[in-house]
Amino acid sequence: MFTVPACRVRSLAGALLSVVLVAGLVACGSDDAAREGGSSSSAGVTTVPRTDNISAHGAAHANLPSENPEVLVKDPKPAADKDYQRILTLDRAGALSRAVYTLGLGDRLVGRDSTSDFPAMKDLPNLTIGGHAVNAESVMKLKPELIITDGSIGPSRVFDTFEKAGITVVHVSDERTPETINTLIDEVADAVGLADQVGPVKEHLDKEMAAATEYAQAKADGRKMMILYVRGTGVAMIAGPDSGGRSLITRLGGVDAGEGVGIQGAFTPITPESLIAAAPDTILVMSGGLESVGGIEGLKEIPGIAQTPAGQNESVVDVPDSQLLSFDSQSPRAIRAIADALYGGGAGDGAGDGAGADVGAGASADNAAGK
Numbered sequence: 552m553f554t555v556p557a558c559r560v561r562s563l564a565g566a567l568l569s570v571v572l573v574a575g576l577v578a579c580g581s582d583d584a585a586r587e588g589g590s591s592s593s594a595g596v597t598t599v600p601r602t603d604n605i606s607a608h609g610a611a612h613a614n615l616p617s618e619n620p621e622v623l624v625k626d627p628k629p630a631a632d633k634d635y636q637r638i639l640t641l642d643r644a645g646a647l648s649r650a651v652y653t654l655g656l657g658d659r660l661v662g663r664d665s666t667s668d669f670p671a672m673k674d675l676p677n678l679t680i681g682g683h684a685v686n687a688e689s690v691m692k693l694k695p696e697l698i699i700t701d702g703s704i705g706p707s708r709v710f711d712t713f714e715k716a717g718i719t720v721v722h723v724s725d726e727r728t729p730e731t732i733n734t735l736i737d738e739v740a741d742a743v744g745l746a747d748q749v750g751p752v753k754e755h756l757d758k759e760m761a762a763a764t765e766y767a768q769a770k771a772d773g774r775k776m777m778i779l780y781v782r783g784t785g786v787a788m789i790a791g792p793d794s795g796g797r798s799l800i801t802r803l804g805g806v807d808a809g810e811g812v813g814i815q816g817a818f819t820p821i822t823p824e825s826l827i828a829a830a831p832d833t834i835l836v837m838s839g840g841l842e843s844v845g846g847i848e849g850l851k852e853i854p855g856i857a858q859t860p861a862g863q864n865e866s867v868v869d870v871p872d873s874q875l876l877s878f879d880s881q882s883p884r885a886i887r888a889i890a891d892a893l894y895g896g897g898a899g900d901g902a903g904d905g906a907g908a909d910v911g912a913g914a915s916a917d918n919a920a921g922k
Contacts, residue, residue, distance in 0.1 A: 596764055599804035601773030607832040607866040610847050611892040613885070615871050619671045620880045623752045624655035624745065633744030635697040635719070637661045640739075641678065641685055643703040644727055646879035648672060650739040651699070653752065653880040661693045664704065666873040679704055687712050699742050701725040727878040728795030729802060732756055735879060759883035764802040767890035771804020774893075775811075777831035777861070778875070780818055781840040787853050789825065793817040795878050803890055805833070823855030833893065834861040838869040868892045 629635070638659045640647035645666030651657060652671065663672045664679040676693065678685050687709045690698070698713055698720045714720050723738040724731070733753045740749040778790035778800065789809050790796030794817040797807040807814075808831035819825075836850070844850050847865050856862040870892075874885040890896075 596798075596802055597768065598801065598806070599768050599771040599773045601806070605772055605774045605832050607772075607774055607861070608864045610865055610867045610869070612838065613868060613870040613874070613888040613892040615874050615885060615888045617669050617871075618881075618884075619657075619669050620649045620652045622655050622657070623653050623755055623880070624748055627655035627745055627748065629656075629744030630746075631744075633697075633742070635659065635743065637694060637696045638743065639678075639690065639693065639695040639698045640664070640667070641698065641700045641704045642666075642725075643679075644877040644879070645873045646727060646735055646877050647699050647701065647723070647739060649877075649879040649881055650735055651743065653736070654740055654743060654745050654749070656743055656745075661695055662690070666877070668873050685709055691716065697721065697742065699723060699739060726793075727876065728793075729760065729798045729878055729882060731795075732760070732878055732880070732882060756880060756883070760802075760886075763883035763886040763890075767802060767886055767893075768804040770890055770894040770896060772894070774805050774832040775808040775830065775860075776800045776803070776805040776833045776835060777808040777826075777829060778835045779821070779840075781836060781844050781850065781853070783843045787821040788818040789814050789821055790876065791816045791819055794876055796876065799876070799878075799886070800835075802886055803893060805893075808832075821853065821855065823858075826855030827858045830859055831861045832864075833866040833868060834859075835868050835870060835875065835889070837872040837875050839872040841867070841869045 636659055638651060638656065639662050640651055640660065641664050643664070643666060645664060645668065648660060648663060648667035649669070651660060652669075657671055660672065660675065662678045663675045664685075665677060665681070676689065678689050683704070684706060685704055690709075690713065695718055698710070698718055700710060700720065701723050702725050710720050710722075721742040723742070724734060726734070733756065736749055736753055736756065737746070740746050740752075778794070778796040780786070780788045780790055791809060791814045792798070792807070793815075797810065800807045808829040809819075809825075812825050812829045814825070814829075834850075834856070841847070841850060844853070847867055850867060851857040851862050851865075861867065868889065870885070870889055874881065874888075
């Protein structure tokens with residue numbers, strides 16, 4: 552289960568201040584999506600003009616059956632001083648395990664976090680059931696030589712315990728956006744001794760991200776979208792630009808509805824005023840989150856959602872939890888699947904009204920890395 556780190560959530564006071572500013576921001580707000588920069592992977596990302604007739608009706612599921620990441624280093628040769636045989640990755644998005652697998656070292660992984668849910672990992676011990684914390688005793692039993700973490704799983708003191716026990720612990724950045732995928736690959740490659748073999752991997756991922764973005768934008772209608780993080784009745788937040796959500800929406804050929812009402816940071820608590828003022832045509836949400844609130848009808852009970860065009864037309868796309876905001880080597884595949892769900896076409900064709908088929912995510916039979 553993907554969960555939002557507390558350090559990435561804006562304060563409630565800040566959220567209330569943004570609501571006070573909504574009226575003025577809406578009056579002068581632009582429908583243009585912000586362009587994320589700072590990496591070659593943002594090259595070619597443009598803003599899709601809004602069409603005259605937006606057809607956004609009905610719920611859809613992004614068809615993303617669980618698959619192993621593509622292995623892009625076929626013959627990895629780690630540096631002698633970093634040739635770890637037993638590796639453990641711990642983060643809330645599952646991005647670190649996907650990076651290790653992409654780099655050809657998946658057979659060295661000895662455990663997993665909750666969102667590392669691809670087939671090669673399914674038989675490994677789950678060390679973060681619930682997605683919030685790691686059990687030190689369970690980790691020690693696996694005898695890892697290297698632990699890679701981004702600080703999104705704690706408590707932080709547990710990693711001090713691992714280091715005192717002689718385990719190498721590498722801390723990498725927790726920033727996850729479409730533009731930081733290559734940074735993720737660089738940091739993980741350095742940790743596992745493959746820094747000099749990662750160039751072609753990044754070039755390949757850049758091309759795949761550009762192709763997926765082009766695919767999505769060719770189908771797009773420039774609709775206003777909003778990504779919501781919901782979990783049960785107590786957690787409801789809007790994904791802001793620092794979550795990578797704004798860049799994802801732009802790549803999907805949409806406009807971030809939150810930008811027009813001043814949504815900033817990573818995640819901002821939902822208010823009815825901000826939702827109504829933002830007026831998204833379509834809402835994107837994690838599949839587990841949608842289930843936790845009781846489906847579409849439960850989602851519409853969140854104050855403000857039923858008054859938006861998305862709520863009125865039930866234009867909601869749910870995406871597997873480990874795929875929506877993880878931003879890793881499987882993101883190009885996710886972008887294509889979300890685009891199909893939004894606009895029709897591809898494997899989910901059949902909902903020509905701007906929504907892909909509602910297909911459950913099933914696991915493939917592949918099972919490579921268990922020990």
